[in-house]
Amino acid sequence: MNKIVTVGREFGSGGRELGRRLAEELGYAYYDKEIVTEIAKRTDLSEQYVQQIVERKPLVLYPIHVGRSFYPALDAAAEHNAAVYSQQHEIIREMADKSSCVIVGRCADYILRDRDPLRLFVYADTESKVARCRAKAPEQEHLSDRKLARMIRKIDSERAHYYYFYTGRKWGDPLNFDLCVNTTHTEIKALAKAIAPLCR
C-alpha cells in the first residue's frame, strides 16, 4: 500500500521545505503547487485565481444550511470555491492512489483520512518564523518585524478558516496530527533526515 505523509504547517515554519526534503529523502512523490496547476487545467480557471482560492479564507462561501446568497456575483465565487475544493479533493485522492507521496497543506490530512496517512504538523515561534520569511522573501524587507509577524498571523488565520470550513476541525489541533514538530532554531535539512525514517 502507498505510504502517505501529509504536512500541515504554520506560515514561515519551514513546513513546505520539510515536506519537499522528506519526499527527497524517502523517494516519494511530492505534491504542492502541482495540485493548483492540475485544478486550473480541470476547471478552466487561471492558476493565479485557483491559488488565491486555496490559500484564502472562503469569505463569500456559506455552507448551504446557512442559506444561499441572493447576489449572483457571490454565487459565482461560491461556485468557483466549491468547484476548486471538489477538484482538489479528487486530485489528492488520485495522487495518493498513484504512489507513495508527501502532500503539503490543502486539507490532505482530512481528505485522505481513510488512507491512514502519517500526519505531520510543523510550527515554530514567531521570532523564528519572521526570520525564515525574511530570508526567503527579500521583497518584504521593507516590513518591520512587527508587520511581518502580523502578516504571518493573518495568513495562518486564513488557513484556519479554510481548514475549518471544509473539515469542521480546528486547524493545528495536535489531536489531528501524529507528530508535531517545532522548527525553532532547527535546520530543516537535518530535521528531514532525522524524521524520514519515521515516515517509511
Place this chain on the structure above:
Amino acid sequence: MNKIVTVGREFGSGGRELGRRLAEELGYAYYDKEIVTEIAKRTDLSEQYVQQIVERKPLVLYPIHVGRSFYPALDAAAEHNAAVYSQQHEIIREMADKSSCVIVGRCADYILRDRDPLRLFVYADTESKVARCRAKAPEQEHLSDRKLARMIRKIDSERAHYYYFYTGRKWGDPLNFDLCVNTTHTEIKALAKAIAPLCR
C-alpha cells in the same frame, strides 16, 4: 556532553512507558520515581508525602509577592512544597550532570532549559487515554468511562497548575517542546524504537 531527553505527558497517554522504553533503546539512565525517593531522603519527608506534593496542584502555596499566609499550618505546607521543589531542582540537575538520561515530568524541560534537552510531549485522545488507564489500573474498573475521563482531566489540570506555578509557562504548549507525539492507536514499544534515533 550528556544528552538529555525530557518527557512531558498527558495522564494515560503512555508517556511514562515511552520514556522508559526510550531510555532502554538509547542506553540512557531513566529517572522517574527515583527522584521522589531521593527527595524524601534529603528532606526527611515520607515518600508518599513527597509524591503527593510533586503530583498535585500547590494549593496552599502562594508566590511571595501575593503575600504570606497568617496560618501556621499553611505555612508549614508551603515550606514543604518549596523544599521539595528546590530539592527536585537540585537532584534533576545532578542527574543531568551524571550521564545522558531520560527524565519524565517534574518540570525537567524547564529546570534543564540551559542544557538544551530534547523536549518531548506525549498526548492522545480521551478514548485512548481511558483505554490505557483501564488496562493499567484494574482497581479502577468500577469507574465508568465518563468518570475515568473526568479523573484524567483532573490530574492533567493539577499538572498544569503545578507546571505553571513553578515555570510561569502554560503546560502542554507545543512551543515549549521540540516534538509532540500523539499515541492514539499507537503501540508504545514500536513508537519508542521509531523515535529513539531522534534522541541520540
